[in-house]
Amino acid sequence: MRTARLRTVHPVLWAGWAALAAGAVLCVVGWYGVSGERFAERQLPYLASCTVPGAALIIAGAVLLTHGRSARAAARVEELYGLLVAEEPADAEESGQVPAPVATSGDLLMVPGGTLFHRADCPLVAGKREAVPADSRALMIGDLSACPICEPRSAREPSEPPPEA
Template sequence: MRTARLRTVHPVLWAGWGALAAGAVLCVIGWYGISGERFAERQLPYLASCTVPGAALIIAGAVLLTHGRSAIAAARVEELYGLLVAAGSADGEESGEAAATRPAVSGDLLMVPGGTLWHRADCPLVAGKAEAVPVDAKLLATGELGPCPICEPAEETG
């Protein structure tokens, strides 16, 4: 993906540098022509044919270079994002496998008074907390408590 996008960007960069160079040459030619003429009416042809188009080419070259560089930066960001997503999915698969093979210390479900989640006893969010109490079956039935997204307790373990 990156090489295909960069191949389309390089001509834009080259066109930008070419436009800048051509604009600079035209401005120098226009300046040289104007500097040799004493009367304004004889300077106007140089101004119209060289200096104004040269300035327009310099502006166009600057725009092309800016666009080309931003496209390169966007291609790099997309590549880094792809690497990040690939690394994140690999880590997610490993942690999912680790959670599946990790033995539960206890089948008891716990909650913190005033909390909105129920947890397994080995959940790191409630492990070692003295205020954690066993979950009341009535709270589970009413749906006031939701399962913890970290330990993912199953309702039938309680």
């Protein structure tokens, strides 16, 4: 659900548009002045006082608009990141509750060529066709590490029954 909020005015964007408009006006005035003069020595003042500063203002306006839009996009990304990463409530730390693992299945799976073993209902391997039962030999040697998401119990822990052959 989106909350209604007041849109802030971005001064960098407004300054960019103002610089672009002023630069365009100066370029038009310089062009008009140059076009009315026949000799180059009479055209130089228009070039120096209107056209060159106008072109500089157009470039400055384009830079300001680019910076303003990228800053605005960065603010949006930060807002979305804040929505994705929700902070844990302060009560959870005080009460000593540890969040439960995401997966609870006892079946261990692995992806060929991977370095982790997962529970069958781990979101990283759930529904993947290439996930195969974890190789018990690789688990015993320690070639595979436990997934930090689903936190499966290692095959080397004594509380787990030995893997079936």
